[in-house]
Amino acid sequence: MSMQRTSADLAPADWLLTETVRRAEEAAGESPTEDDATRRARSAFGGVPARIVERARRQPGGRALAEEIRHALGAMRWTFVAVLIAGLVAGITAASTVQTATGTIALSFALVALLAVPGALLVIWIALSLWPGRAGVAAGGPGRLGWRLVRWLARVPGGTAEARRYRPHLAASLAAFGRTRGRTLLALVSHGFWAMFFAGAIGWLWLRFLGLRFDFSWETTLLAGEGIRGAIAAIGALPAWLFGFDPPDAGQIQAVLVDRSPPADRALWARYLLGSLAVYGLAPRALLALWFAWRGRRVRLALDLGRPGYLRLLPVLAGGPSESTGPIGPPAAARPERDSKRTPAEPGAGEPILIGIELDRGDADWPPDFPGGRVLGRADDRRQRHQLEQALEMLEPRPHKIVALCSLARTPDRGTGEWLSRLNAIAPVELALDDAEGSAGAAIDADARRQDWQRLAERFGLAYAPTGAAGGP
Numbered sequence: 001m002s003m004q005r006t007s008a009d010l011a012p013a014d015w016l017l018t019e020t021v022r023r024a025e026e027a028a029g030e031s032p033t034e035d036d037a038t039r040r041a042r043s044a045f046g047g048v049p050a051r052i053v054e055r056a057r058r059q060p061g062g063r064a065l066a067e068e069i070r071h072a073l074g075a076m077r078w079t080f081v082a083v084l085i086a087g088l089v090a091g092i093t094a095a096s097t098v099q100t101a102t103g104t105i106a107l108s109f110a111l112v113a114l115l116a117v118p119g120a121l122l123v124i125w126i127a128l129s130l131w132p133g134r135a136g137v138a139a140g141g142p143g144r145l146g147w148r149l150v151r152w153l154a155r156v157p158g159g160t161a162e163a164r165r166y167r168p169h170l171a172a173s174l175a176a177f178g179r180t181r182g183r184t185l186l187a188l189v190s191h192g193f194w195a196m197f198f199a200g201a202i203g204w205l206w207l208r209f210l211g212l213r214f215d216f217s218w219e220t221t222l223l224a225g226e227g228i229r230g231a232i233a234a235i236g237a238l239p240a241w242l243f244g245f246d247p248p249d250a251g252q253i254q255a256v257l258v259d260r261s262p263p264a265d266r267a268l269w270a271r272y273l274l275g276s277l278a279v280y281g282l283a284p285r286a287l288l289a290l291w292f293a294w295r296g297r298r299v300r301l302a303l304d305l306g307r308p309g310y311l312r313l314l315p316v317l318a319g320g321p322s323e324s325t326g327p328i329g330p331p332a333a334a335r336p337e338r339d340s341k342r343t344p345a346e347p348g349a350g351e352p353i354l355i356g357i358e359l360d361r362g363d364a365d366w367p368p369d370f371p372g373g374r375v376l377g378r379a380d381d382r383r384q385r386h387q388l389e390q391a392l393e394m395l396e397p398r399p400h401k402i403v404a405l406c407s408l409a410r411t412p413d414r415g416t417g418e419w420l421s422r423l424n425a426i427a428p429v430e431l432a433l434d435d436a437e438g439s440a441g442a443a444i445d446a447d448a449r450r451q452d453w454q455r456l457a458e459r460f461g462l463a464y465a466p467t468g469a470a471g472g473p
Contacts, residue, residue: 009300014053016069016173021056022309023169033316037062042317048394049303051317052310065166072174080189087193091200098205099214104260106219110273111235114201115281118194122284125190177301184299188292195289198282202274209270216269217260218253229253239275248272305394306350308374314391315377315384344424344461348398353427355379355388357406357416359434368434373403385419392426399427403465408433408449412456421460430463431456 010018025032032038041055056062091114098110178186208214218232232253240247245268248256252265261269303310352373356366358380367375376392379385392402402423406416423429433453457464 009302010049010053012177012299012301013066013069013073015301015303016072016170016177017062017066018052018056018303019173019176020065020069020166020170021059021062022307023172024166026307026309027169033312038313038316048305048314048317048390052303052313055313055317061166065170068166068170072170076185080192083189083193084196087196088200090193091197091202092204094197095201095204104215104217105273106217107232107256107269107273108218108220111276114198114277118197118281118285122194125187184292184295188289188296191285191289191292195282195285198277198285202277202282205270205277206274209274213266214270215260215263215266216256216273218256228257232256235276235280236272239272239279242279243271243275245271245275302396305396306374311374311376314394315387344429345398345427347400348427350395350397350399352401352403353392353395353399354403354405356434357404357420358410359405359407360409361434368405370403373399379419389419389422389426392423401428401430401463402426403430403432404462405432405434406453408446408453409444411449412453417456417460417462420462424460424462428463430465432465 037055037058037060040058041051044051044054057066059065094114098113099105218228220228229250233247233250236247239245248265248268252261252268255261255265256269305311305314352370354368354370354373354375356378359366359378361368366378377384377388379388392399404420404423406412420429420431431453433450454464456462
């Protein structure tokens with residue numbers, strides 16, 4: 001069975017659960033692989049990511065942690081509601097300030113106060129989101145403030161002792177969530193805030209226009225001439241076309257520039273103002289909020305299986321739950337020898353990986369030091385080889401190379417070469433020899449054995465590192 005290299009995407013709750021357990025285990029310096037949770041997860045159906053989630057659920061305190069995560073996600077929803085209400089109140093407050101002391105609404109000030117600042121912020125958000133080299137969309141100010149509130153709520157005292165043990169690690173997982181795919185939710189909060197801001201402003205002005213009578217003027221000190229007349233006409237053209245009212249003509253524009261609108265034009269300028277706020281303010285923010293709400297419902301996050309905590313689990317959890325681990329029938333009839341020399345893979349961007357193959361080292365001497373890389377596991381039988389191969393296929397990014405540490409005391413065989421050739425198609429394999437027990441005490445010709453391993457490396461297109469013979473790479 002071949003498994004994809006990248007991990008399956010997880011729902012936010014499952015991702016937060018597994019990441020929090022991983023952080024807790026890495027902080028404690030342990031990642032047990034023979035506990036009850038791991039054994040049960042190993043027998044579960046599904047891929048390795050699903051088994052990692054199952055293992056996290058079955059950890060002591062896993063149920064309490066899941067409840068904490070539900071609490072945190074609930075805090076996110078309530079925070080979003082609070083931000084929407086704050087946006088509505090801010091819009092009403094801003095709209096109530098555009099009236100002058102004489103009961104006249106200055107259209108110029110109303111558009112600047114209600115449209116210019118939010119519009120400038122929208123332009124900045126678009127520029128940051130499209131900035132070269134930036135990963136993902138910008139969060140926006142309201143989104144960042146809302147996220148800080150969520151993280152604070154996640155640290156509120158309470159809950160069981162097991163939950164409190166995980167709480168700082170959950171806060172770190174929430175921060176990582178916010179830095180990655182959480183940006184989608186933060187952008188939703190920001191655009192939701194501004195959409196409600198314009199909804200509040202438009203609703204408040206509409207109610208005031210229903211019950212009160214206002215005159216309109218266009219008051220400006222710096223701008224004059226035909227340019228300002230053209231700008232006023234251009235601003236009102238699109239709202240007039242969309243909502244089906246007549247745009248202001250040259251005489252009506254001149255009237256509001258010189259003094260104030262005549263009584264017959266009050267309804268026209270009220271529609272002008274409301275239409276401009278709806279088209280240039282509410283519409284883009286509402287559409288962006290709907291877009292990010294749609295994306296937010298489909299947010300999925302991938303596990304970084306190259307993390308040390310997951311890396312130790314990959315060989316244990318890979319393979320099918322009912323996979324046979326013993327010999328399968330008698331050996332096949334002899335066939336003409338034919339090497340399966342595969343095209344070697346290009347070096348990946350990930351760290352080098354060390355694996356051990358039928359070593360004489362005991363558990364006390366494993367894993368060996370491997371500076372600059374990570375130790376994945378040992379392949380001492382058929383099941384472990386199968387699990388290691390699947391684990392290596394899932395690593396993303398691919399390792400720069402795979403160092404295969406083999407025992408100098410063992411005779412190289414074609415089966416080992418075939419398996420290493422398969423790994424060589426995942427990432428370049430470098431064969432190194434381990435002389436943990438010392439060749440002097442064994443009845444072997446060490447130099448001849450090294451030549452045998454070198455010939456096997458050449459035969460299957462593997463790199464050979466004789467410097468590894470002294471006890472490890």
